[in-house]
Amino acid sequence: MNRATTMHKPHTFYIAGIYALALLLIYFLLPSHYAFADSEEEQIASVNKHKTSALSGPTIQIDPLFAYYKNRSAASIADEIVQNGYKSVRYFVVNENNINRELIEAFRERGIKVWALVLGNGSYSVEGFPAEWPSWQMQLLTPVNDGYYRFSPHSEGYVQWKKTRLAQLVREYPFDGIEVAEPYFPEWGGLESGLYGDVGPLAQAAFLKQYGHANIPDFRNPQNPDYYQTNQELYQDWIDFRVKAVNSFLNEVINGKGGVREARRDILVATWTLAIDAGPDSVTKLRELQGLDAAEMISAVRPDLHMLQTHWPDWTKPEEELPPQYIHNYQNFxxxxxxxxxxxxxxxxxxxxxxxxxxxxxAWYNALGEVAQSMGIGTWTAYEYHLGKYMYDEAPVPTAIARPEHNKVLISFQKRIDEASAKLPGSLNIITKDCETTIAPENITVDGNMLMIQSSDLPKKEFRLRIENITDEPPYWYYYKDGAPHVIASNTIVTVGKKNH
Structure with a gap:
């Protein structure tokens, strides 16, 4: 996962519903409803109907640690996501010790399903980690210091800590689903760049224990009899060993004693593997280089959903070189x-x-969704919501009007807006048959993408409102913070109804 900064309600059952209750109990006692045969899945379809929006359609990744989500309420963030048409979000948990409960609850209050998206092979932050965390780290062919802490699935301490922490996470926070992205070993091209691991003592000890080899393959010296391109039997065992390590790690975290599914029988689970457009051998090469075998991972973990993550050699291509149809080249995966x-x-x-x-x-993202559906891929997501080009191209547009009280009007926009611009003279004008009346600045407040008018002078009946001057907020963007703000289209008029019932 690239970070741009560096990537139930309880039910009561009566006698007539005992059979349905039995099915539900069976479901929760199994690791995943995916383990059912088709006929059994149909029998519990009504139980899972509420989860459909978390498994299908467009969704978006959210990293609340970005500035765009600061200095505004959680309710306004949830409202903005609603205004952009999403029914599901993937909350990027950068550090399991820093989670915004209020934001999760705000999403759920608006009917948005919330996935906890955690990283499997490391962390951008070790704040609050146990003192022994340095002993969990992978050893690479060439050491790097890039702000990311890579942990080895061969570290029993790390595996148990991760399992315990994620189980605690799903118990404490009302996530609808959890997914472990990037559980793999580094890295595509790592044998050439040196960003390849784990090749340290943790991996060596596990390889000896599981396969009986005293040495791991040599990746530097072609003269060594155990050079990876020379000793093919040793190297093939090494490849299989790494795949097993990734999948065993995930299986333990999700299905192991004290793991995620034991903590929350109802929670959805998604697994992630990479996909890359690197020719007909892409599937085999990812298995070799990064320990990824999607089919074996699904067999081990039994998830409700499997995600194919665009690999960095693809997503870093310029826009003109990566049309939304690029995922057709993932058909082999x-x-x-x-x-x-x-x-x-x-x-x-x-x-x-x-x-x-x-x-x-x-338009690009919508087209990507159409391509995905044509391939039988039911859901799609993107990193990260506020980084999209629309943030830098679009002017504010009012997308919803609510009137919870006679003296209160809430106007939602598709992006956050600048309060000072909303309070300029003539920004908000009530239109009547005879005249226009400007709303005083002291009656206007802004919270993220939401503008509130509160005044006892508002017409009791339906009225029209002219909106001028309002701009977005470049200082909260990730790029182009010093750019000129976009101004709402001149003579934008909305209709404000009577009090909502």
Whole structure:
């Protein structure tokens, strides 16, 4: 996952519903409803109907630690996501010790399903971690200091800590689902760049224990009999060993004693693997280089959903080199999964703005969704909501009007707006048959994308409101913070109804 900064309600059952209750109990006692045969899945379809929006359609990733989400209420963030048409979000948990409960609850209050998206192979922050965390780290062929702490799935301490922490996370916070992205080993091209691991003592000890090899393959010296390109038997065991390590890690965290599913029987689970357009051998090369085998991972973990994450050699391409149809080139990954798991729901993840040269607009993202559906991929997401090109291209547009009280009007926009611009003379004008009346600045407040008018002078009946001057807020963007703000279209008029009932 690229960070641009560096990537129930209880039910009461009566006698007539005992059979349905039995099915529900069976469901919760199994690791995942995906383990059911089709006929059994149909029997519990009504139980899972409320989860549909979390498994299908467009969704978006949210990283609340970005400035765009600061100095505004959680309710306004949720409202903005609603105004942009999303029914599901993937909350990027950068650090399991820093989670915004109010934001999760605000999303759920608006009917938005919330996934906890956690990283499997490391963390951008070790604040609040146990003192022994340095002993969990992978060893790479070439050490790097890039702000990301990489942890080894061969570290029993890390595996148990991660399992305990994620179980605690789903118990304490009302997430609808949890997904472990990037559980893999680094890295595509790592044998050449040196960003390849784990090759340290943790991996060596595990390899000896599981496969009986005293040495791991040599990746530097072609003269060594155990050089990875020479000793193919050793190297193949090493490849299989790494795949097993990734999948065993995930299985333990999700399905192990004291893990996620034991903590929350009702929670949805998604697994993630990479996908890359690197020719016909892409599936095999990812297995070799990063320990990723999607079909084997699904068999091990039994998730409700599997996501294909766009790999960095693809998402870093310039916009003109990456049309939304690029995911057609991931068909080999889909085929690999479908050959073993024909019914597992699939999703795909894209990047819409982690670099300035590959910003994507709404049309691009909508087209990506159409391509995904044509491939039998039911859901799609992107990193990260406020990084999209639309943030830098679009002027504010009012998208919803509410009137909870006679003297209060709430106007929602598709992006956050500047309060000072809303309070300029003539920004908000009540239109009547005879005249226009300007709303005084002291009667106007702004919270993120939401503008509130509170005045006893508002007409009791339906009225029209002319909106001028209002701009967005470049200082809260990730790029182009010093850019000129976009101004709402001149002579924008909305209709304000009577008090909502």
């Amino acid at each position: 889909v085929d690999e999964i479908r050959a073993v798991h024909p019914n597992i729901p699939l999703g795909v993840q894209a990047d819409i703005g982690s670099r300035t040269w590959m910003l994507k607009d709404r």
